Amino acid sequence: MPLPAPYPREILHSRAIQMDGYLRADGLVDIDLHMTDRKPDEVVFADGRCLAAGDLLHDMALRLVVDQNLRIVDAIACIDASPYRVCPEATEVVRDVIGFTIGPGWSAMLKERFHGRKGCTHLTELLRPVATVAIQSLWRLRKGRAEPTDSGGRPQKIDSCYAYAASREVVKMRWPAHFREDDTD
Structure with a gap:
């Protein structure tokens, strides 16, 4: 729009x-x-x-x-x-x-x-x-390379911007194990 x-x-x-x-x-x-x-x-x-x-x-x-x-x-x-x-x-x-x-x-x-x-x-x-x-x-x-992760194996992109917030659809699709339904941050 x-x-x-x-x-x-x-x-x-x-x-x-x-x-x-x-x-x-x-x-x-x-x-x-x-x-x-x-x-x-x-x-x-x-x-x-x-x-x-x-x-x-x-x-x-x-x-x-x-x-x-x-x-x-x-x-x-x-x-x-x-x-x-x-x-x-x-x-x-x-x-x-x-x-x-x-x-x-x-x-x-x-x-x-x-x-x-x-x-x-x-x-x-x-x-x-x-x-x-x-x-x-x-x-x-860099396409095809492994995503950078933190020491716990969590992709570093998570929570790096609005779209990559742990509670958003993008994370749910790309990294379902790291998706948080009720993210209140």
Whole structure:
């Protein structure tokens, strides 16, 4: 069901984010992230430059190369449009994620390494949801592998989101032994 019709309105800002995962010929996976921002009005920057209405305020891209265990083996970013001339210098900082594994602690690591003046706010915004894209990209490659379980043999996906709640139909179908009829959490 779509959103209801909005009250009459005018656009103030437009952001588009595209995230794609690609299997490379060498078995690694590229996660490409691209973000653009546009304003419907002319913008005059502090240095006097003028951005025409509808032109790109931000145009940023990032590529992470991961192995099938989600370890980052390479990272590169580019900034083709930004409000300040110094912004493209911030792209080198993304290389600091090389060697990290996307998984638990990802968000905390980003906050620690790229908070404030250490990094570009917008590139960091692109890095935050990369875990979901990377996991979804690896789905086909991991299909057929055993589900990760905790020490008691319970699939780790159970209770990880609304659909996987122990009392929901998805768990009843996939892991009937772990289904709980009266889950009150």
